[in-house]
Amino acid sequence: MGARILVIEDDADINEVTCTQLVRSGFDCTAAYSGSEARLLLERGTAEPSDDHGEAECGFDCIVTDLMLPGMSGERLITMLRERGAGVPIIVISARDTVADRVAVLGLGADDYLVKPFDLDELVVRVQAQLRGRGYGRTASSTIPATGTAAGSTQPVLTAGRWTLDPTARTFAIDHESVSLTNTEFAIVELLMAHPHTVFTKQQVYELCWNEPYMVDDNTVTAHVSKIRAKLKPSGTDMYIRTVWGLGFKLDA
Template sequence: MEIYHILVVEDDPDINKLLCRVLSGAGYDCRPAYSGSEAALWAGQYDYDLVLLDLMLPGLTGEEFITQLRQRKTMPIIVLSAKAGLEDRVNVLKLGADDFIPKPFDNAEVLARVEAQLRRYRQFSGASGGSVLTHGDLVLDKDSVTVTAAGKPVAVTAREFHILTLLMEHPKKVFTREQLYQQVWNGAYMGDDNTVNVHISNLRSKLAKASPTEYIKTVWGIGFKMCD
């Protein structure tokens, strides 16, 4: 049985201990960190399969930690915070988080969200025959979970990688927001276009920083596809 390694970043010792106990009880290996600076240190020295992250931290804030980590790594980040307003949630998704759980949280929900993120990440980072997808000068390597545009590396989140994989595997297909949500989030679509739009916008911005080429086209009134 594969053991997954999770970095738990929470400055409240009691909450950190609770999360580690719950996750360890489910078979995960946990490393506690009590500040953003400590978390950055551990993330730089070791590879983790997932990060569970509070936002209001001493040292680096959660937002600063996400920004730094996304320059180097693509593992899922689940934010768990009392800063649960719409603006806060949208902001961390734009920065590169994959999911958001508001405090106070339910232990069962945390475990379910962790399991879902790891399952989705492993699905797209596991062995796939070294399959490489290309679209012009955009290259996606399923095996190494890397993306390059015009030869420059693009740091994407697990969900952004999943979205881009779907689009590049079917470059002629127009995906509706509902189809993307159902396949990437593995859940029933509740008409929340904003969730999909934020991830598409974030992905476009990252690609644009590497290359002036437009890769993802909006088909107005329908959804998204790769540009011809």
């Protein structure tokens, strides 16, 4: 069973499509349609230890909540959880779109904030990022193979749009014209091509391509991606590597 997600949203249609998307992505979802209903579910979950972590948390691995809820507001729910010491990741989805709104809610203890209307795929990625950051369940890093080829082994040639990458021969070409990449640049392109449409955070890219722990956001990954794009620009394929704001990078050929 996947990580347990509580979706708190009084709009039944939004609640349904959100839960459907999360379930399709492998999560176990519970829907709540008011703040008071969510509070009951959270208090019930706190009474029993978590199977995954062996401690009383709140019965869920992540919470996705609106702010304007009947019975009990999202702000009050966040405050209640943090006052009780619950460290469960909380992602807010709200139509309130001012910087002041976001700052206030994050200041209460929320971990992320998406403005309605939001992209469902982006929400899934943000949930995954929060779970990964807290060490819940399987992480993208643990399920994505490291780049590179073991000695004596071969890997299939990767293609994406006009790109062709041969991991075994260590060659990269656009329209069959060879493009020179450094070892690190090659590893980044290989990672993205091996997992098209998957959003990788800078931490994931660094740990998978440098094979070192990611300590600080020092723009190393961003700088390397910029260099790759510069080499791709003459072919007009530099936009294959998309920056997903606030998340990371993905291949969109």
